[in-house]
Amino acid sequence: MSMQPANDGEKEILSPKTIATLIELNGIDFEMAHAKRALERRPKDLAARIRQVENQEKVVKIAKDTITAAQKRIDKKTMEIEGLAQDVLKLEGQLFSLKDNTEFNAMKSQIASRKKLDDDLQTEVLELFDAIDSLKEDHQKTIDKLDELKSNAKEAEAKVAEELKEQSAKVEEMAGRRVECLDALPATIRATYDVAFARRGQGTALVIDQICKGCDTQITLQTLSRVMAKKLVPCRNCQRILVLGE
Numbered sequence: 001m002s003m004q005p006a007n008d009g010e011k012e013i014l015s016p017k018t019i020a021t022l023i024e025l026n027g028i029d030f031e032m033a034h035a036k037r038a039l040e041r042r043p044k045d046l047a048a049r050i051r052q053v054e055n056q057e058k059v060v061k062i063a064k065d066t067i068t069a070a071q072k073r074i075d076k077k078t079m080e081i082e083g084l085a086q087d088v089l090k091l092e093g094q095l096f097s098l099k100d101n102t103e104f105n106a107m108k109s110q111i112a113s114r115k116k117l118d119d120d121l122q123t124e125v126l127e128l129f130d131a132i133d134s135l136k137e138d139h140q141k142t143i144d145k146l147d148e149l150k151s152n153a154k155e156a157e158a159k160v161a162e163e164l165k166e167q168s169a170k171v172e173e174m175a176g177r178r179v180e181c182l183d184a185l186p187a188t189i190r191a192t193y194d195v196a197f198a199r200r201g202q203g204t205a206l207v208i209d210q211i212c213k214g215c216d217t218q219i220t221l222q223t224l225s226r227v228m229a230k231k232l233v234p235c236r237n238c239q240r241i242l243v244l245g246e
Contacts, residue, residue, distance in 0.1 A: 012186065014189070014232060014243070018189060022193070022203070022204045022243055023204060025181040025185075025203065028174050029203065031174055033202075035170050038167050046156055050153055052149050053150055053153050057146060059142050059146075060142045066135055066139075067136060067139060070128055070131055070135060071132065074128045074132070077121050078125060084114050091111045189241070192241055196239040196241060199239055202240060203241055204241050204243055205238065205240035205242055205243070206243055212238065214238045215235060217235065219236075223236070227242045227243070
């Protein structure tokens with residue numbers, strides 16, 4: 001069935017005007033396909049930027065949560081230190097009310113144990129404060145990066161909106177030109193073009209050095225002869241109408 005237009009077109013001669021229209025139409029279809037791909041791709045690019053912002057927001061939250069957890073550990077250990085200090089004061093107050101050296105030495109041992117634990121906790125708290133300082137620096141870096149990503153996304157959003165507007169207008173304008181070109185083609189040639197366009201997205205291909213530039217396939221000398229005679233000849237491989245190129 002796909003070769004039927006070629007058989008019907010054996011007697012169809014492509015006039016210079018028809019050839020020019022076919023070439024123009026082919027260019028329009030190429031530009032429209034490019035514009036439509038841009039209309040599909042640009043929103044996806046913007047969506048990718050928005051996902052980057054969302055992912056960075058999660059990073060910022062994790063950094064903040066890490067700082068909060070570290071602060072809670074400091075608060076907890078600070079309470080423990082305060083509790084130990086109160087225990088030490090209480091135990092030291094009881095030292096001179098003890099009855100013998102055994103009880104006195106046992107109490108001194110308890111006090112020393114609590115003071116050792118207090119020292120350890122004090123050291124841990126100082127280390128946590130140092131860690132929080134570093135965490136806060138990292139947190140600020142994540143915020144700065146988030147601000148940068150948001151700014152880039154906002155700029156991209158405005159740019160994409162403008163590009164989509166331009167591409168939509170371009171597609172609309174080319175669609176009008178395409179209709180004019182199609183209406184200018186004889187019925188047989190248009191039918192052949194429509195078959196190729198439906199399958200390949202373009203209906204015309206130039207022939208250069210005996211090669212169909214639509215599918216990079218070598219055509220036969222017989223086919224080349226018919227193309228040079230300006231007959232309606234579809235490529236046997238891609239079905240595009242063959243037009244002699246320079």
